[in-house]
Amino acid sequence: MKKLSTTHCGYIGIFGRKNAGKSTLLNKIVGEKISITSRIPGTTINNIIGIKTINNYQTIYIDTPGITTKKNVFFLYNKNNFLIKKKKLRLIIFVIHKTQWSEIEDIILKKIKKFLIPIILVINKIDLIDNKKKLLPFINIIKEKYNFLSIIPISAKTQKNISLLLKYIKHNIPKANHDFPHTYTTNSSLVFRISEIIREKFIRFLGQELPYNIKVKIDTYNINYIKKTCFIYALILVNNNRHKKIIIGQKGEKIKLCSILARKNIEKIIQKKIYLKIWVQKTM
Numbered sequence: 001m002k003k004l005s006t007t008h009c010g011y012i013g014i015f016g017r018k019n020a021g022k023s024t025l026l027n028k029i030v031g032e033k034i035s036i037t038s039r040i041p042g043t044t045i046n047n048i049i050g051i052k053t054i055n056n057y058q059t060i061y062i063d064t065p066g067i068t069t070k071k072n073v074f075f076l077y078n079k080n081n082f083l084i085k086k087k088k089l090r091l092i093i094f095v096i097h098k099t100q101w102s103e104i105e106d107i108i109l110k111k112i113k114k115f116l117i118p119i120i121l122v123i124n125k126i127d128l129i130d131n132k133k134k135l136l137p138f139i140n141i142i143k144e145k146y147n148f149l150s151i152i153p154i155s156a157k158t159q160k161n162i163s164l165l166l167k168y169i170k171h172n173i174p175k176a177n178h179d180f181p182h183t184y185t186t187n188s189s190l191v192f193r194i195s196e197i198i199r200e201k202f203i204r205f206l207g208q209e210l211p212y213n214i215k216v217k218i219d220t221y222n223i224n225y226i227k228k229t230c231f232i233y234a235l236i237l238v239n240n241n242r243h244k245k246i247i248i249g250q251k252g253e254k255i256k257l258c259s260i261l262a263r264k265n266i267e268k269i270i271q272k273k274i275y276l277k278i279w280v281q282k283t284m
C-alpha cells in the first residue's frame, strides 16, 4: 500500500487587475522581494513564483500579470495549463483594489471559476479606506457573485489580516511531497531577479515617462569569493534615443540614482558588496 505523505504542498494562483497589490502580497507572504512592485499598472510581465516552506507545509504562489482587457490572456488564465491538468493548483487568491468591482473583476472571476478550485477573495489596501463602514455592505454585495471560500479584507502593505489569510491557505493545502527544497524562496534565477530589481527602479522613478516593458539584460555577473564582492554589468535595452535620454537623465542623474537603489536592494539579497554598472543601449 502506498504510504501517505506527512508533508503538505500546493500551488496557489494570485489573480487580479493591474495594480491591485498582487506582487506586494506575494512578497509579504514569502518574506522576501520575489516580485517587483510599482505604482505603474502592468509592472509584472511574467508569471513569478514565490515559495514558502514552514516545517512540513510548502506553499507555492504564482503571481500573474494583472489583466485589464478581455484580450490579455496569460498562462495561468488558460485552463489547459499544466498546473490545472496535474491538479496542482489548489487555491486561488483573487485580489481586488479596495472596494472596486467593475467589468474587469467580472471577467477575471468568469475565467478563474472555470478552474473549479476554491477562491479566496482578498480586498486589498484597506489601509486606504477611510470609512470602514463601507466594507460590510460591499462584502454583502460581492458575496452574491460567487461562493467564495472566504472574503478577507487585508492590507498587503501594513500586513493587516495576512496571518488570517495564511491560516485559510494552510487548511487548503493537501498532503503531498514538497516540490522544492525547503531553502528555496523562488524558482527564478538570481540573474533574473537582479534584472527585475533594476527594471523596478527605473519603472518607479521614471513612471509614465517610460514604457513599462523596457528590457534589462545582465551582461556580466562575477563573484569574487575571496573579497566577497560581486561585479554586475547590466544593459538596459530601449527602442529609441528619446527613451535612452530619459533613462540617463540630465548629467546622468537618473541612471545614477536608480543604480544606487538597485545596488542596495541586490546587496540585501546576495549579502555581498556589489559593484553595479548600468548602460543603456538602443536596440537595432
Ligand SMILES: Nc1nc2c(ncn2[C@@H]2O[C@H](COP(=O)(O)OP(=O)(O)OP(=O)(O)O)[C@@H](O)[C@H]2O)c(=O)[nH]1
Pocket: 016, 017, 018, 019, 020, 021, 022, 023, 024, 025, 036, 037, 038, 039, 040, 041, 042, 043, 044, 045, 064, 065, 066, 067, 124, 125, 126, 127, 128, 154, 155, 156, 157, 158
Ligand atoms: N496603501 C497600500 N498600497 C498598496 C497595498 N498593496 C500594494 N500597494 C501599492 O500598490 C501599488 C501596486 O502594487 P503591486 O504589488 O505592484 O500591484 P500588482 O497587482 O502586482 O500590479 P501589476 O504588476 O500591475 O499587475 C504599489 O505602489 C504598492 O506599494 C496596500 O495594502 N496598501
